[in-house]
Amino acid sequence: MSDLQHTARKALLWLQLAFGLKQAALENLNQILSDRPDDAHALSSRAFLHCQLDDTPAALADYEDLAASGRAGAGDWFNLGFLHESGQRHRQAQRCFTEALRLDDSLDRAWYGLGLALMAQNQYEQALEAFRRNTQLQPMSPHGWCQLARVHMERQETEEVSKIIRHLRGFEPKVAAELARETGIQPA
Numbered sequence: 140m141s142d143l144q145h146t147a148r149k150a151l152l153w154l155q156l157a158f159g160l161k162q163a164a165l166e167n168l169n170q171i172l173s174d175r176p177d178d179a180h181a182l183s184s185r186a187f188l189h190c191q192l193d194d195t196p197a198a199l200a201d202y203e204d205l206a207a208s209g210r211a212g213a214g215d216w217f218n219l220g221f222l223h224e225s226g227q228r229h230r231q232a233q234r235c236f237t238e239a240l241r242l243d244d245s246l247d248r249a250w251y252g253l254g255l256a257l258m259a260q261n262q263y264e265q266a267l268e269a270f271r272r273n274t275q276l277q278p279m280s281p282h283g284w285c286q287l288a289r290v291h292m293e294r295q296e297t298e299e300v301s302k303i304i305r306h307l308r309g310f311e312p313k314v315a316a317e318l319a320r321e322t323g324i325q326p327a
Contacts, residue, residue, distance in 0.1 A: 140174040179210035213243035247276035301326035
């Protein structure tokens with residue numbers, strides 16, 4: 140495939156994705172990768188498209204290939220970690236989220252995912268740090284705060300849970316009320 144044909148295929152791909160023609164885009168990506176298997180962007184795009192098409196095995200295979208090639212970016216590592224976490228493969232997820240954070244320490248979603256993977260492995264001290272970093276990066280998102288409270292509950296640190304519930308009341312009162320019901324902690 141000439142450079143001009145490659146450029147034309149990528150332009151067509153952009154249009155296919157813009158118009159929601161996912162199956163046509165997948166076929167186009169398969170052709171691009173058949174002609175240029177070292178195209179990391181195309182492989183990453185195909186992996187993400189497989190996720191959108193709910194083809195988890197194909198997405199995992201593409202992301203694993205990308206990771207093994209050394210060409211995966213932070214977003215690719217995050218997506219691979221998310222797939223592993225969704226499949227309850229917590230150690231693999233931890234490895235992927237850690238790699239994503241090595242490439243981009245400010246990726247708040249990777250800190251959150253890392254916290255979930257660590258929590259699932261009963262590594263509460265490390266999970267605490269991951270959720271603290273997540274809440275520093277996303278202070279107005281209740282998800283990290285709730286998980287942080289759950290880690291404190293596991294550690295029987297009820298005063299810390301109480302502080303988080305009070306904090307959440309300031310911007311997510313419904314979430315704070317649900318967390319209070321879940322934990323049985325009703326701060327003043």
